[in-house]
Amino acid sequence: MTLLPIALTAAEPASATTVACGTPTALIWAAAVTLLLVPGWVLARSWGARGVTAVGAAPALTLAVLGIATVAAQRTGQRWEPAVLVTGWPALLLAVGCVTGIALSRPWSPASATTPAAKGVAGLNRRPLPWRERPALTFAVALAGGITAIPIALGTGGWDNPAQASDAVFHLSATAFVRQTGTASFLGGLAPMYDGAGVYYPTGWHAVAALLPGDVVTGANLMVLVLAALVWPLGVAALLREVLPGGGPVLAVGTALSGSVVSPLLLLTSVWPYGMSVVVLPGALALLVRAVRPGRVGVRARTAAWTPALVGSFGVLIAHGAAVFNLAVLGVPVVLAAGLPALRRAWDRGAAARAGIIASAAALTAGLAGGASIMRRSLSAVFNYPRAAGNTWETLFAVVTDHPLLATFTPWIPGNAVVFALAVWGATAWRRDRTVRAWAAGAGASLVLLLLASGPSWPLRALAGPWYTQRARIMPLLTLGMLVLAAIGLEQLQRRFGTPGSGSPGARGRVLRALRLNLPTAVLVASLLVAPGWRWGLRVEMLDAIHDPERVSYGAMLSNGELDFIRRIGQELPDDAVVMGDPSNGSAYLWSVTGTQVLYPSRPRPSSSELRWLGEHADQIEADPRVCEILNRHGVDYYYSDDAEPDGLTGGVREPLWGEALARVPRSALEEVDSQDTATLWRITACDGER
Numbered sequence: 001m002t003l004l005p006i007a008l009t010a011a012e013p014a015s016a017t018t019v020a021c022g023t024p025t026a027l028i029w030a031a032a033v034t035l036l037l038v039p040g041w042v043l044a045r046s047w048g049a050r051g052v053t054a055v056g057a058a059p060a061l062t063l064a065v066l067g068i069a070t071v072a073a074q075r076t077g078q079r080w081e082p083a084v085l086v087t088g089w090p091a092l093l094l095a096v097g098c099v100t101g102i103a104l105s106r107p108w109s110p111a112s113a114t115t116p117a118a119k120g121v122a123g124l125n126r127r128p129l130p131w132r133e134r135p136a137l138t139f140a141v142a143l144a145g146g147i148t149a150i151p152i153a154l155g156t157g158g159w160d161n162p163a164q165a166s167d168a169v170f171h172l173s174a175t176a177f178v179r180q181t182g183t184a185s186f187l188g189g190l191a192p193m194y195d196g197a198g199v200y201y202p203t204g205w206h207a208v209a210a211l212l213p214g215d216v217v218t219g220a221n222l223m224v225l226v227l228a229a230l231v232w233p234l235g236v237a238a239l240l241r242e243v244l245p246g247g248g249p250v251l252a253v254g255t256a257l258s259g260s261v262v263s264p265l266l267l268l269t270s271v272w273p274y275g276m277s278v279v280v281l282p283g284a285l286a287l288l289v290r291a292v293r294p295g296r297v298g299v300r301a302r303t304a305a306w307t308p309a310l311v312g313s314f315g316v317l318i319a320h321g322a323a324v325f326n327l328a329v330l331g332v333p334v335v336l337a338a339g340l341p342a343l344r345r346a347w348d349r350g351a352a353a354r355a356g357i358i359a360s361a362a363a364l365t366a367g368l369a370g371g372a373s374i375m376r377r378s379l380s381a382v383f384n385y386p387r388a389a390g391n392t393w394e395t396l397f398a399v400v401t402d403h404p405l406l407a408t409f410t411p412w413i414p415g416n417a418v419v420f421a422l423a424v425w426g427a428t429a430w431r432r433d434r435t436v437r438a439w440a441a442g443a444g445a446s447l448v449l450l451l452l453a454s455g456p457s458w459p460l461r462a463l464a465g466p467w468y469t470q471r472a473r474i475m476p477l478l479t480l481g482m483l484v485l486a487a488i489g490l491e492q493l494q495r496r497f498g499t500p501g502s503g504s505p506g507a508r509g510r511v512l513r514a515l516r517l518n519l520p521t522a523v524l525v526a527s528l529l530v531a532p533g534w535r536w537g538l539r540v541e542m543l544d545a546i547h548d549p550e551r552v553s554y555g556a557m558l559s560n561g562e563l564d565f566i567r568r569i570g571q572e573l574p575d576d577a578v579v580m581g582d583p584s585n586g587s588a589y590l591w592s593v594t595g596t597q598v599l600y601p602s603r604p605r606p607s608s609s610e611l612r613w614l615g616e617h618a619d620q621i622e623a624d625p626r627v628c629e630i631l632n633r634h635g636v637d638y639y640y641s642d643d644a645e646p647d648g649l650t651g652g653v654r655e656p657l658w659g660e661a662l663a664r665v666p667r668s669a670l671e672e673v674d675s676q677d678t679a680t681l682w683r684i685t686a687c688d689g690e691r
Helices: 016-022 025-046 053-078 087-105 116-124 131-156 166-181 204-211 216-243 248-258 263-267 270-293 301-317 324-349 351-374 378-383 392-401 417-427 434-454 459-467 471-497 505-517 519-530 536-547 562-572 587-594 610-622 623-631
Strands: 576-582 638-640 668-678 679-684
Touching: 016 679, 025 053, 025 087, 025 216, 025 301, 025 519, 053 087, 053 204, 053 216, 053 301, 053 459, 053 623, 087 417, 087 623, 116 301, 116 623, 131 216, 131 434, 131 536, 131 668, 166 204, 166 216, 166 270, 166 417, 166 587, 204 270, 204 301, 204 471, 216 248, 216 263, 216 270, 248 417, 248 471, 263 270, 263 471, 270 324, 270 471, 270 587, 270 623, 301 434, 301 668, 324 434, 351 392, 378 505, 392 417, 392 434, 392 471, 417 434, 434 471, 459 471, 471 519, 519 587, 562 679
Parallel strands: 576 638
Antiparallel strands: 638 679, 668 679
């Protein structure tokens, strides 16, 4: 099997794509929510997690189950389609996991037991959130989700409106191939995207999207909605529930502030698999915080807590392999802060204990080295990815204001400065609070990586290589660390200033007293005012930047009306038609939108040397017989052209990444089938005599 770099920049018969277009949007949305939340929630409950922690961590656990199931289904010849959820490997793995969890966590144990060993897994859970506090937390999730969901809907401009970004083209085509082939394994499931070569590629996104009803484009757009507006705030709520010692208004406001940040949404506008890994990260970290919580609860209970934490972390990796570095940046400080006291005690027990610690550290180092050796080609490509230096001052401005780090977007001064101020306040307690030290270390490491990615090319800049030295991919780590520190800071403010004093008489005194009584609510309102409506317009602008042909940041591939043309010709072409075209002019969408096979389903240069040669010599179709030989071998009878200027602005054609000859096929070799504006579908006649 060939190992390729993780591409960050970059089921049904094909005809079913168009048939499914009439599926109600609400049904697709409900299916996405159910698929992401229910299996993982059942698994979390079986292993002893409760409350919002079980709900927020559910998507990471679901992805872990689905990831293993995709490989098992591939190896046993089972098609990856909706029925597999109840009759195939996902159902079997979920059942085994639940039974094992119930047996180990023993929920039937007496709840009234008072000894730590008898309390078991329950000893690691936070006390149940009082019923009177649950409406506030529910409102917080709804507020964060609603202020995210509505701009997403407005900016998308219709759920069947495909994203016009290079990464999105790839992932839409990949999902369509998963539906066609019935294979979603991360070990070769996307072979059709690599000309049949079995490569590693994280397929968590595609595995979920391929199981949704309806068409590929609508499913992808609604996945963005569900992940950004529901999974993210639930994950942050779960994490804060495990980090904060109590609940109350601080937990609710901290959860609501998860809707004020924009970096996760920015990733979900194009790099969907990596964006998914970022969005499910808080839930996985919540399980990790729970697993390392201090307390003598016994080996069985600790194992029952660590198992879902490890499974959740694996689910994050299923979404994207680069998440291992995200887990290291934010998760390792949490583990070290909790484990160092116990490690010191073990070290002091004598030479035998020290030898065991050293041996364990050596084994861990060897394992990491072995994994790095296996993935050396991928890691080399990541660490050596060329990227120009950024602007350090611009990066610092982005940290303070939570700017998306893309200059095409409105700065929105002062942005999310309230969260930044709260985070700084929370971090000041690092000397006396071990929890604060852990999250300050994670946020600090994220800030250093962000600045390294912004700075000039020097040896230490390679540390930002796992994120392709791109600031926008590192920013969510700092964002998440700051959200936790902001909640801690809000808790400190509440403790210090939230107790109402006698106050001065008069209206001013009454106002100050009311603010002290409702300090978290006042902070929430202030954040909404400082970052107006949590930058509603900025969110619409971000979605416009990949969906609206008039506003696409890096150039449109579909002009206004061209999508209707593609849908029309998709109905006119025979089921076995294969279309050649420059993938930067919109032709690649024929596959994901209509189910019509295309020779080039994504913009990057193809893996096949034959198809690369064709892209560089297609204009020689009448002079070089090899062109027709290749076309006939791949069953290509049609050609898609767009005569607009390739500026990405005036006619929906971007400058090609390669293969300029694909846009220069002579018209004497073609016969027009249909056209609209500058786009035309042709039948290739020059190769008729070669068949």
